[in-house]
Amino acid sequence: MATQNHAVIVGAGVGGLVCAALLAAQGMGVTVVETAAGPGGKMREVDAGGGAVDAGPTVFTLRQVFDAVFDACGDSLDAHLTLTPATILARHAWGDDRLDLFADPAASAAAIGDLAGAREAAGYRAFRAEAQRIFETLDRPFLQAQQTNPLGLTWRLGWRGFADLNRIRPYESLWRALGDHFRDPRLRQLFGRYATYCGSSPFQCPGTLMLVAHVEAAGVWLIEGGMHRLALALEALAKRNGATFRYGAPVAEILVDRGRAAGVVLASGERIAARAVVCNADPAALAGGAFGAGVRRAVAAQPSSRRSLSALVWCARGTAAGFPLVRHNVFFSRDSAAEFGALAGGRLARDPSVYVCAQDRAACDAAPRTGPERFQIIVNAPPTGDTHPLTQAETDQCTQSMHATLTYAGLTLDLPAAATALTRPQDFHRLFPRTGGALYGPDSHGWAASFRRPGSRTRIPGLYCAGGSTHPGAGVPMAALSARLAVESLLRDRASTVSSHPVAMPGGMSTRSARTVGSA
Ligand SMILES: Cc1cc2nc3c(=O)[nH]c(=O)nc-3n(C[C@H](O)[C@H](O)[C@H](O)COP(=O)(O)OP(=O)(O)OC[C@H]3O[C@@H](n4cnc5c(N)ncnc54)[C@H](O)[C@@H]3O)c2cc1C
Numbered sequence: 001m002a003t004q005n006h007a008v009i010v011g012a013g014v015g016g017l018v019c020a021a022l023l024a025a026q027g028m029g030v031t032v033v034e035t036a037a038g039p040g041g042k043m044r045e046v047d048a049g050g051g052a053v054d055a056g057p058t059v060f061t062l063r064q065v066f067d068a069v070f071d072a073c074g075d076s077l078d079a080h081l082t083l084t085p086a087t088i089l090a091r092h093a094w095g096d097d098r099l100d101l102f103a104d105p106a107a108s109a110a111a112i113g114d115l116a117g118a119r120e121a122a123g124y125r126a127f128r129a130e131a132q133r134i135f136e137t138l139d140r141p142f143l144q145a146q147q148t149n150p151l152g153l154t155w156r157l158g159w160r161g162f163a164d165l166n167r168i169r170p171y172e173s174l175w176r177a178l179g180d181h182f183r184d185p186r187l188r189q190l191f192g193r194y195a196t197y198c199g200s201s202p203f204q205c206p207g208t209l210m211l212v213a214h215v216e217a218a219g220v221w222l223i224e225g226g227m228h229r230l231a232l233a234l235e236a237l238a239k240r241n242g243a244t245f246r247y248g249a250p251v252a253e254i255l256v257d258r259g260r261a262a263g264v265v266l267a268s269g270e271r272i273a274a275r276a277v278v279c280n281a282d283p284a285a286l287a288g289g290a291f292g293a294g295v296r297r298a299v300a301a302q303p304s305s306r307r308s309l310s311a312l313v314w315c316a317r318g319t320a321a322g323f324p325l326v327r328h329n330v331f332f333s334r335d336s337a338a339e340f341g342a343l344a345g346g347r348l349a350r351d352p353s354v355y356v357c358a359q360d361r362a363a364c365d366a367a368p369r370t371g372p373e374r375f376q377i378i379v380n381a382p383p384t385g386d387t388h389p390l391t392q393a394e395t396d397q398c399t400q401s402m403h404a405t406l407t408y409a410g411l412t413l414d415l416p417a418a419a420t421a422l423t424r425p426q427d428f429h430r431l432f433p434r435t436g437g438a439l440y441g442p443d444s445h446g447w448a449a450s451f452r453r454p455g456s457r458t459r460i461p462g463l464y465c466a467g468g469s470t471h472p473g474a475g476v477p478m479a480a481l482s483a484r485l486a487v488e489s490l491l492r493d494r495a496s497t498v499s500s501h502p503v504a505m506p507g508g509m510s511t512r513s514a515r516t517v518g519s520a
Pocket of ligand 1: 010011012013014015016033034035036040041042043055056057058059060061249250251252280281282285311313378431432433439440466467468469474475476477479
């Protein structure tokens with residue numbers, strides 16, 4: 001493979017997979033090197049007593065982002081996966097009080113009216129309109145565009161820039177902004193929870209994050225066979241155009257030659273030369289030295305105090321009784337302020353909110369089950385997997401608290417130990433090095449947080465970042481958007497290098513020169 005036309009991608013998470021597919025479709029040689037035994041990264045499955053259970057994302061939104069990726073590769077998402085729109089987006093419970101949000105906005109407004117009265121239903125309609133407006137304001141100029149600063153964003157927004165910037169509520173917290181629409185604390189808590197989709201607190205992130213609610217309201221899709229199938233489909237898409245995947249192949253170092261990225265060294269000692277390297281690992285690993293001293297300065301280091309949340313995630317085959325579970329279910333803490341206060345202080349909440357995905361159920365299928373079914377259960381946790389790994393006693397306490405929240409709403413889950421796999425912050429830290437178990441990169445607290453995420457280009461030419469910890473942010477579709485931006489930067493830089501300095505492109509990077517520089 002001619003090195004000048006070869007890219008190495010470190011990591012086969014969503015961002016790495018989308019990069020691989022798009023670059024391969026452009027005729028580049030692509031090698032994906034991944035520590036794990038298969039693709040997906042956080043979008044992984046684990047074995048729970050003999051059956052595979054989704055252990056990462058379960059809510060699939062913005063499918064059009066993936067339609068566009070498959071389309072750009074001459075294929076179609078529907079040819080690979082069976083997708084069904086969810087009629088019930090999620091079922092929410094506060095003790096005996098329940099509320100479903102539906103794909104149909106009128107049905108959601110009616111349900112809110114039944115729970116909390118006509119004024120709150122009107123507040124919901126106003127909230128939806130505002131969330132949509134914020135999303136539409138930022139979609140093209142920010143989410144789909146390269147990272148910028150506030151001035152750059154104002155410029156992109158055009159003559160209405162300043163007015164639009166203020167209207168996206170950057171300077172007030174999401175919690176405060178929700179108070180303009182909802183008086184009922186349950187609804188404030190429900191819509192504030194969207195902050196946790198990027199691992200943040202509704203009390204500290206800007207009102208701008210209302211846009212996450214719009215993303216979900218715009219459509220949730222169920223993937224037949226589970227979310228991990230999306231990873232397999234992306235891998236197949238990339239392979240079809242010639243990309244090579246190397247699993248069980250951790251990268252120990254990213255090589256730099258004459259100031260630019262030149263390939264990677266695997267933990268086995270093998271060297272792979274390349275003209276460009278895309279890092280799909282968390283950029284914290286770059287800044288933290290996991291890929292060698294030569295690329296430490298590639299991105300700005302983020303203090304650990306700015307990490308997003310981690311989680312305890314139980315994947316199990318068990319039985320449920322006492323509550324009509326649908327596919328996506330949320331059981332709320334009785335004290336949201338105390339919950340996020342504890343997390344901000346680096347502690348587990350005593351009374352946590354709990355998400356339960358009943359993976360075998362259709363979106364609205366609440367029929368009782370006779371036998372075991374698959375569950376994924378999430379409780380948010382501080383991202384201290386490196387500095388304060390949870391002890392067994394803390395883990396047991398959290399398991400009890402999780403069950404207590406469910407019991408408060410009438411749900412009893414029987415999760416046999418032999419059919420349960422638990423992932424804690426320290427396990428996430430091991431899977432995603434130098435993160436402390438933070439699952440969404442840096443937090444989104446304060447108006448400037450979104451501008452601090454690393455963009456697709458790094459300070460080292462030829463080295464790019466892509467993934468949920470990179471601009472535009474966390475979540476499966478955002479990680480895919482970041483990959484699109486990395487590919488755009490890479491191809492643009494390659495084109496400009498080829499046209500302005502054609503002789504500077506080596507015909508192939510020798511292993512020797514890579515070794516010399518890489519070990520310097
Ligand atoms: C429990 C959970 C629930 C979630 N729920 C949702 C949801 O419902 N909806 C949603 O949209 N998003 C959800 N998310 C977030 C979403 O999963 C992530 O934002 C997204 O999958 C991140 O993708 P990524 O491209 O950043 O890659 P990652 O998934 O972070 O993968 C990075 C890859 O890099 C590899 N790697 C790291 N270091 C090296 C190395 N040295 N050498 C080789 N390989 C390396 C890792 O092994 C990993 O495979 C959830 C996440 C979790 C954990």
